[in-house]
Amino acid sequence: MEPSHALRYARQHRARFLTELKEFLKFPSVSSQAERAVDVRKCAEWLARHLKGIGFERVRVIPTRGNPIVYASWARSSSRPTLIIYGHYDVLPGEPLREWHTAPFVPTLKNDNLHARGAADDKGQLFSHIKAIESYLKTNRALPVNVKCIFEGEEEIGSPNLTPFVQRNRRVLGAGALAAVISDTRMLSAEQPAISYAQRGGLRAELEVFGAAQELHSGAFGGAVHNPVLALCDIVASLHDEDGRITIPGFYDDVRSWGEKEREYMARYGPSDEEILRAAKVDLGWGESGYSLYERTTIRPDVGVNGIVGGHTGHGVKGIIPTRALAKISFRLVPNQSPEKIAQLFRDHVAKITPPTVRSTVRTMSPIHPALIDRRHPAVQAARTAYKKAFGVPAVFVRSGGSIPVVHTFQNVLGIPAVLMGFGLPDDHIHGPNEKLHLPTFYKAIETSIWYLTLTSRMGTTVRSQRHKEWSA
Amino acid sequence: MEPSHALRYARQHRARFLTELKEFLKFPSVSSQAERAVDVRKCAEWLARHLKGIGFERVRVIPTRGNPIVYASWARSSSRPTLIIYGHYDVLPGEPLREWHTAPFVPTLKNDNLHARGAADDKGQLFSHIKAIESYLKTNRALPVNVKCIFEGEEEIGSPNLTPFVQRNRRVLGAGALAAVISDTRMLSAEQPAISYAQRGGLRAELEVFGAAQELHSGAFGGAVHNPVLALCDIVASLHDEDGRITIPGFYDDVRSWGEKEREYMARYGPSDEEILRAAKVDLGWGESGYSLYERTTIRPDVGVNGIVGGHTGHGVKGIIPTRALAKISFRLVPNQSPEKIAQLFRDHVAKITPPTVRSTVRTMSPIHPALIDRRHPAVQAARTAYKKAFGVPAVFVRSGGSIPVVHTFQNVLGIPAVLMGFGLPDDHIHGPNEKLHLPTFYKAIETSIWYLTLTSRMGTTVRSQRHKEWSA
Numbered sequence: 001m002e003p004s005h006a007l008r009y010a011r012q013h014r015a016r017f018l019t020e021l022k023e024f025l026k027f028p029s030v031s032s033q034a035e036r037a038v039d040v041r042k043c044a045e046w047l048a049r050h051l052k053g054i055g056f057e058r059v060r061v062i063p064t065r066g067n068p069i070v071y072a073s074w075a076r077s078s079s080r081p082t083l084i085i086y087g088h089y090d091v092l093p094g095e096p097l098r099e100w101h102t103a104p105f106v107p108t109l110k111n112d113n114l115h116a117r118g119a120a121d122d123k124g125q126l127f128s129h130i131k132a133i134e135s136y137l138k139t140n141r142a143l144p145v146n147v148k149c150i151f152e153g154e155e156e157i158g159s160p161n162l163t164p165f166v167q168r169n170r171r172v173l174g175a176g177a178l179a180a181v182i183s184d185t186r187m188l189s190a191e192q193p194a195i196s197y198a199q200r201g202g203l204r205a206e207l208e209v210f211g212a213a214q215e216l217h218s219g220a221f222g223g224a225v226h227n228p229v230l231a232l233c234d235i236v237a238s239l240h241d242e243d244g245r246i247t248i249p250g251f252y253d254d255v256r257s258w259g260e261k262e263r264e265y266m267a268r269y270g271p272s273d274e275e276i277l278r279a280a281k282v283d284l285g286w287g288e289s290g291y292s293l294y295e296r297t298t299i300r301p302d303v304g305v306n307g308i309v310g311g312h313t314g315h316g317v318k319g320i321i322p323t324r325a326l327a328k329i330s331f332r333l334v335p336n337q338s339p340e341k342i343a344q345l346f347r348d349h350v351a352k353i354t355p356p357t358v359r360s361t362v363r364t365m366s367p368i369h370p371a372l373i374d375r376r377h378p379a380v381q382a383a384r385t386a387y388k389k390a391f392g393v394p395a396v397f398v399r400s401g402g403s404i405p406v407v408h409t410f411q412n413v414l415g416i417p418a419v420l421m422g423f424g425l426p427d428d429h430i431h432g433p434n435e436k437l438h439l440p441t442f443y444k445a446i447e448t449s450i451w452y453l454t455l456t457s458r459m460g461t462t463v464r465s466q467r468h469k470e471w472s473a
Numbered sequence: 474m475e476p477s478h479a480l481r482y483a484r485q486h487r488a489r490f491l492t493e494l495k496e497f498l499k500f501p502s503v504s505s506q507a508e509r510a511v512d513v514r515k516c517a518e519w520l521a522r523h524l525k526g527i528g529f530e531r532v533r534v535i536p537t538r539g540n541p542i543v544y545a546s547w548a549r550s551s552s553r554p555t556l557i558i559y560g561h562y563d564v565l566p567g568e569p570l571r572e573w574h575t576a577p578f579v580p581t582l583k584n585d586n587l588h589a590r591g592a593a594d595d596k597g598q599l600f601s602h603i604k605a606i607e608s609y610l611k612t613n614r615a616l617p618v619n620v621k622c623i624f625e626g627e628e629e630i631g632s633p634n635l636t637p638f639v640q641r642n643r644r645v646l647g648a649g650a651l652a653a654v655i656s657d658t659r660m661l662s663a664e665q666p667a668i669s670y671a672q673r674g675g676l677r678a679e680l681e682v683f684g685a686a687q688e689l690h691s692g693a694f695g696g697a698v699h700n701p702v703l704a705l706c707d708i709v710a711s712l713h714d715e716d717g718r719i720t721i722p723g724f725y726d727d728v729r730s731w732g733e734k735e736r737e738y739m740a741r742y743g744p745s746d747e748e749i750l751r752a753a754k755v756d757l758g759w760g761e762s763g764y765s766l767y768e769r770t771t772i773r774p775d776v777g778v779n780g781i782v783g784g785h786t787g788h789g790v791k792g793i794i795p796t797r798a799l800a801k802i803s804f805r806l807v808p809n810q811s812p813e814k815i816a817q818l819f820r821d822h823v824a825k826i827t828p829p830t831v832r833s834t835v836r837t838m839s840p841i842h843p844a845l846i847d848r849r850h851p852a853v854q855a856a857r858t859a860y861k862k863a864f865g866v867p868a869v870f871v872r873s874g875g876s877i878p879v880v881h882t883f884q885n886v887l888g889i890p891a892v893l894m895g896f897g898l899p900d901d902h903i904h905g906p907n908e909k910l911h912l913p914t915f916y917k918a919i920e921t922s923i924w925y926l927t928l929t930s931r932m933g934t935t936v937r938s939q940r941h942k943e944w945s946a
Binding site for chain 2: 031032033034092093095096099156157158186200202204211212213214215216217218219220221222223224225226227229230232233234236237238239240276279280281282284285286287288293294296297300301302304305306307308309310311312313314315316317318319320321322323325326327328330332355356357365366400401402403429430431432433434
């Protein structure tokens with residue numbers, strides 16, 4: 001099947017594609033806020049209707065214990081391989097609202113950028129595949145490969161129901177599957193596409209420290225009763241040593257170290273310290289000595305605090321010793337760390353260093369295994385070529401610091417590689433205020449997807465039966 | 474003037490006094506919340522009407538740059554000394570509301586206790602003097618001494634406008650003044666009254682740490698960009714060493730050390746470690762080694778955190794590096810520390826230890842000088858006797874850990890001692906949820922005040938002209 005008609009169609013209908021994407025972005029489908037559950041469901045239903053409208057054979061909104069999975073398939077070609085296309089229609093909260101220049105759920109065009117929560121992460125990227133598929137179906141009445149779309153609504157809360165879903169449906173999903181395409185990562189720039197071949201894992205923990213059962217007057221008791229905020233700060237401060245290394249005993253035991261060859265490859269193709277600092281808009285880097293910033297965010301683990309709260313946080317003063325203080329802690333893990341083992345090490349460590357004058361609790365959640373993808377796999381190499389067709393330059397291979405829970409699942413349950421065909425840009429402000437999507441890149445993403453559908457259709461059964469093995473360098 | 478009629482009147486009208494106090498407590502006169510300014514004003518107006526109603530000659534609601542001062546005077550006896558009676562009608566916020574068993578601004582009777590925000594701190598204590606004065610005026614048509622009441626609405630925010638008021642009116646207020654009576658401290662128990670002869674000073678500081686200008690994805694940047702919550706925790710954690718001593722250079726330079734005699738007096742009359750722990754409802758003490766808990770809260774300074782906040786603090790997870798984090802810090806200072814000097818030392822210290830990877834700011838506010846009162850002063854000794862009349866035992870002299878800004882002002886501007894005639898109990902939960910007033914103590918407080926008005930009326934001009942000198946042991 002030739003992509004020329006599909007490509008022409010995609011170019012002709014850009015204005016409509018943009019209008020539809022805006023509709024998609026208007027849903028505040030925030031998975032981490034219980035009060036948004038209805039919006040999440042409405043968004044799923046809108047997405048399902050849209051998929052039916054463009055010509056998918058089978059579309060279902062599949063309930064889970066949490067938010068529904070939108071599933072859509074087109075599988076008329078028994079002689080061709082099957083691509084699984086994964087994306088997520090849930091988003092992070094818009095807060096802090098006062099730091100947005102436009103309302104997060106009122107998609108707003110500014111020059112070449114569409115501003116909205118989820119514009120890049122991940123509605124816009126997901127939508128580029130939908131529009132590629134539409135372009136083929138409307139011009140050729142068929143796709144060059146079989147496609148099964150899995151669009152989940154819980155990625156931002158650690159995909160608790162996605163792995164069970166994939167496991168339950170492993171036979172249907174795995175049949176003839178070549179690879180899982182995931183567009184939820186970044187390129188190096190608008191001119192330089194990139195394919196991620198490594199993802200950090202993760203673990204979230206809520207560390208809470210309790211002092212006296214009731215707020216105490218800080219004059220009457222200050223100096224004689226332990227302040228739980230001070231105790232929490234002590235614990236959090238003690239998580240790093242002066243070299244930026246994490247002090248939890250055993251934390252580095254399973255961290256894989258990489259040889260000179262891999263580190264040279266990373267230095268050559270990955271972002272420089274300067275590029276990372278520019279993307280973050282900060283002047284100075286921070287972290288573990290002996291590693292570049294790119295290495296610190298990819299082959300080295302991290303522990304940070306997403307949020308902290310305790311005592312009187314409103315305006316004005318209140319002379320109290322608070323009763324409790326909470327830190328929301330986030331670990332980013334690397335091969336071969338196990339989130340379950342790290343959870344136990346962290347628990348043990350906190351229990352050990354909590355002074356007897358306060359009490360502490362640790363709740364862990366959202367464990368995500370780190371993942372590596374073999375960049376020599378033909379389905380991965382095809383993505384490289386597809387980028388070259390759309391962007392004029394082949395993609396380079398980079399590691400990602402983030403965590404996409406499902407990568408590990410596809411690899412381990414279905415035995416297929418995740419092809420991390422990202423279209424985000426470093427300055428898209430995903431997870432922050434003023435998230436945006438670069439529209440010229442969005443349009444090229446649609447074309448990249450059209451090319452990828454085309455290129456993978458030529459792959460024979462030998463590739464299909466070649467089970468994915470995690471790459472070992 | 475004999476107090477017998479007044480005492481009988483006070484006993485007969487307890488039920489009405491209680492009803493009136495409840496009315497007073499219904500006003501959410503929270504000085505630290507701007508949205509409560511109208512309630513603060515209404516409370517002041519209610520108080521003024523009440524003072525007029527019981528027979529004060531002159532009552533005024535005096536505007537300030539902040540909340541009004543309610544002033545009331547009765548000064549018909551030129552041959553008698555004048556007592557200044559100070560109290561505050563502002564209260565702390567009721568939050569956290571979910572920890573209250575009854576609504577903070579719905580005064581609720583439970584056995585012998587009246588539960589409400591401000592019940593003990595300070596509306597209830599202030600009200601005992603009003604009812605003592607009423608009892609005299611209604612039975613004798615006169616008071617045994619001249620009285621000038623100053624009831625302010627900004628004590629809980631550091632009395633920013635009280636000292637200027639006293640300074641502006643030093644001649645009127647100082648004329649014939651014997652002492653300033655302040656009932657805003659605690660007794661040792663319902664059976665053992667106490668007079669505070671020392672108050673810690675204080676200083677509030679807001680320490681804010683800033684990282685990247687926008688929230689960053691903790692996967693993409695975690696490990697390479699400094700997390701401002703981590704940096705804030707480092708700074709806060711570094712404020713104490715392992716012996717519980719404060720590490721700010723120069724912090725202890727002006728701390729007065731006390732000889733064995735004074736420490737023995739404190740050990741004998743002050744609360745034991747066990748009593749302090751019981752009042753706080755905690756099992757273990759904390760703080761600077763080498764000092765009893767009573768000493769740690771009175772003759773030793775303290776630094777704590779009233780509140781901390783940064784990043785995502787709501788439900789669920791949000792994988793971000795926050796842009797900023799804030800700690801609301803509270804210093805309690807002791808003679809001869811100066812809040813202004815401590816502010817400078819803290820600023821310098823934070824500037825010095827803030828790493829170059831983040832930016833920090835320090836705002837200081839509410840400076841309060843520590844105060845010492847000569848317990849041998851006749852007006853102080855008269856309070857001891859007044860307690861004996863009402864409670865059956867004389868008051869003991871104790872130090873307070875808290876800070877009443879105006880004590881220093883009365884001593885330094887008017888040259889009169891503050892007589893800290895407290896009626897609070899250790900378990901009154903002032904500044905915390907479920908604040909309450911012990912009613913049998915409240916009724917004895919009214920009688921103590923009646924006796925104090927009586928006893929001080931006998932003091933001659935020799936006492937009056939004896940200017941207060943800060944006690945040096």
